[in-house]
Amino acid sequence: MDLEYTNKVLEYFKNPRNMGKIDDADGIGKVGNPVCGDVMWIYIKVKNNKIIDCKFQTFGCVAAVATSSIMTEIVKGKTIDGALNISNKNVVKELGGLPDIKMHCSLLAEEGIKKAIEDYRSKSKT
Amino acid sequence: MIYLDYNATTPLDKEVLEAMLPYLEDVYGNPSSTYAFARKSRKAIDEARQKAASFLGAEPDEIIFTSGGTESDNTAIKGVSFARLPKKGSIITSSIEHHAVLNSVKSLEKFGFECKYLNVDEFGLIDLGRLKDYLGPDTILVSVMYANNEVGTIEPVKDIVRLCRDKGIYVHTDAAQAAGKIKIDVKELDVDFLSLSAHKLYGPKGVGVLYAKRGVKFEPLLHGGRHEKNRRASTENVAGIVGLGKALEIARSRMDDEERNIRILRDKLQNGILERIPEVKLNGHPDKRLYNTLNVCIKYIEGEGMLTHLDFEGVCASSGSACTSGSLEPSHVLLAMGIPHELAHGSLRFSLGKYNTESEIDRVLEIFPPIVEKLRSMSPFWNGK
Numbered sequence: 001m002d003l004e005y006t007n008k009v010l011e012y013f014k015n016p017r018n019m020g021k022i023d024d025a026d027g028i029g030k031v032g033n034p035v036c037g038d039v040m041w042i043y044i045k046v047k048n049n050k051i052i053d054c055k056f057q058t059f060g061c062v063a064a065v066a067t068s069s070i071m072t073e074i075v076k077g078k079t080i081d082g083a084l085n086i087s088n089k090n091v092v093k094e095l096g097g098l099p100d101i102k103m104h105c106s107l108l109a110e111e112g113i114k115k116a117i118e119d120y121r122s123k124s125k126t
Numbered sequence: 127m128i129y130l131d132y133n134a135t136t137p138l139d140k141e142v143l144e145a146m147l148p149y150l151e152d153v154y155g156n157p158s159s160t161y162a163f164a165r166k167s168r169k170a171i172d173e174a175r176q177k178a179a180s181f182l183g184a185e186p187d188e189i190i191f192t193s194g195g196t197e198s199d200n201t202a203i204k205g206v207s208f209a210r211l212p213k214k215g216s217i218i219t220s221s222i223e224h225h226a227v228l229n230s231v232k233s234l235e236k237f238g239f240e241c242k243y244l245n246v247d248e249f250g251l252i253d254l255g256r257l258k259d260y261l262g263p264d265t266i267l268v269s270v271m272y273a274n275n276e277v278g279t280i281e282p283v284k285d286i287v288r289l290c291r292d293k294g295i296y297v298h299t300d301a302a303q304a305a306g307k308i309k310i311d312v313k314e315l316d317v318d319f320l321s322l323s324a325h326k327l328y329g330p331k332g333v334g335v336l337y338a339k340r341g342v343k344f345e346p347l348l349h350g351g352r353h354e355k356n357r358r359a360s361t362e363n364v365a366g367i368v369g370l371g372k373a374l375e376i377a378r379s380r381m382d383d384e385e386r387n388i389r390i391l392r393d394k395l396q397n398g399i400l401e402r403i404p405e406v407k408l409n410g411h412p413d414k415r416l417y418n419t420l421n422v423c424i425k426y427i428e429g430e431g432m433l434t435h436l437d438f439e440g441v442c443a444s445s446g447s448a449c450t451s452g453s454l455e456p457s458h459v460l461l462a463m464g465i466p467h468e469l470a471h472g473s474l475r476f477s478l479g480k481y482n483t484e485s486e487i488d489r490v491l492e493i494f495p496p497i498v499e500k501l502r503s504m505s506p507f508w509n510g511k
């Protein structure tokens with residue numbers, strides 16, 4: 001298989017930002033990739049409708065690590081609505097592209113953050 | 127660079143390269159031409175054929191040169207089947223074959239042949255009892271690999287032949303991984319067809335052998351000129367065939383020494399990994415296994431990530447992870463062995479060869495555990511056990 005990752009993807013894979021979990025997270029998004037079986041968990045901390053911290057854990061490939069890592073950077077400091085507007089396309093663009101067969105991995109990052117916000121909202125209602 | 131992917135391919139032996147060079151430069155005559163100059167090419171092929179025959183314990187006229195393991199597999203499987211037409215029949219293979227065999231067999235379903243796939247146990251050994259049940263009056267061919275490329279398990283080919291022999295059923299074995307590592311004698315094994323590939327044993331890519339026992343009936347895959355006694359048309363790949371012959375000659379004379387050295391290194395790598403990294407599963411048969419192959423599942427993490435970190439360090443290996451497969455399906459071999467999807471995801475294969483050294487293994491044992499630790503620290507399933 002032809003797997004040419006951009007240097008930026010490899011750099012984020014090698015030194016992932018915001019990797020790990022947030023013990024007192026306000027929202028957790030747990031998503032799985034039905035295509036390859038990979039799993040990603042995204043944690044957010046919210047204050048005044050803003051995402052003040054965001055971390056990820058993943059059982060996934062190089063592209064999954066890189067996309068989730070850069071996603072956490074992008075949404076940090078954004079409002080909830082701002083974060084909801086980020087799509088996997090933004091993430092892929094930021095990384096300078098992904099091999100075609102790896103596009104689905106970037107969906108995990110988008111779904112993960114959406115799920116985490118959903119989780120936060122359902123908790124803050126009660 | 128530390129190359130630990132010899133089951134994928136091997137570097138070309140320098141002696142092999144030297145043997146080939148004249149046939150890439152000055153000795154360019156077409157072996158089918160009649161003048162003295164071309165007879166040099168013909169003679170080189172004859173000598174290589176003799177070497178291949180000696181290597182396998184076969185007769186020279188039982189050796190057919192092909193473009194590699196894939197073509198040899200295709201020729202045996204489709205050739206036997208098409209020779210039966212318009213009658214059909216049933217073909218039996220295992221579920222852990224290389225795709226060169228699996229997809230050749232599968233393609234015959236379209237032509238109305240019946241195809242059956244043998245299960246394997248947790249070690250990758252085929253189920254001989256099931257094979258007995260599958261064999262029937264319309265079985266025409268059983269194709270089971272000599273040794274598996276991913277986990278290294280060595281199949282009981284001789285027992286398979288014993289079950290088929292008196293029923294007049296042909297047996298083919300894909301020996302692409304066994305050849306050059308295990309001594310093979312086709313007379314003793316008594317198979318009808320056997321495939322091997324030069325680039326797995328320090329020869330060039332794009333050339334291989336199909337052994338076809340005298341008297342077996344099969345339709346050629348390539349029709350054309352009268353090459354290879356009408357069994358495989360196309361002007362011979364002279365340099366490749368010479369290289370293959372040389373590689374087989376070298377393998378035959380040095381196999382025992384190589385086995386000893388490589389086994390020591392493989393065992394060192396295996397024990398080192400099992401000692402240093404918790405929650406690792408060894409794949410393949412504990413002892414009926416190629417002495418150069420180590421396949422493990424590193425629980426809670428994924429293979430492409432491990433391979434990429436190893437690559438950063440200059441180490442070449444491979445994985446059966448879904449993420450590396452191109453099809454996003456984990457290895458069919460590991461799944462057939464009953465290994466769950468998420469475990470197969472963290473599989474890693476190291477396959478060693480004659481150019482590896484102890485210091486390379488030491489280096490891998492130094493850098494690999496921290497890679498696993500790093501990836502596990504990222505995994506939601508690890509929890510710092």
Ligand SMILES: Cc1ncc(COP(=O)(O)O)c(C=O)c1O
Binds near residue numbers: 193197302334
């Ligand atoms: C078991 C097995 N069979 C067949 C092949 C195909 O051989 P080749 O690459 O020469 O076509 C390989 C290697 O890729 C193999 O490992």
Ligand code: FES
Binds near residue numbers: 038061450
């Ligand atoms: S997440 Fe499995 S292929 Fe990327």
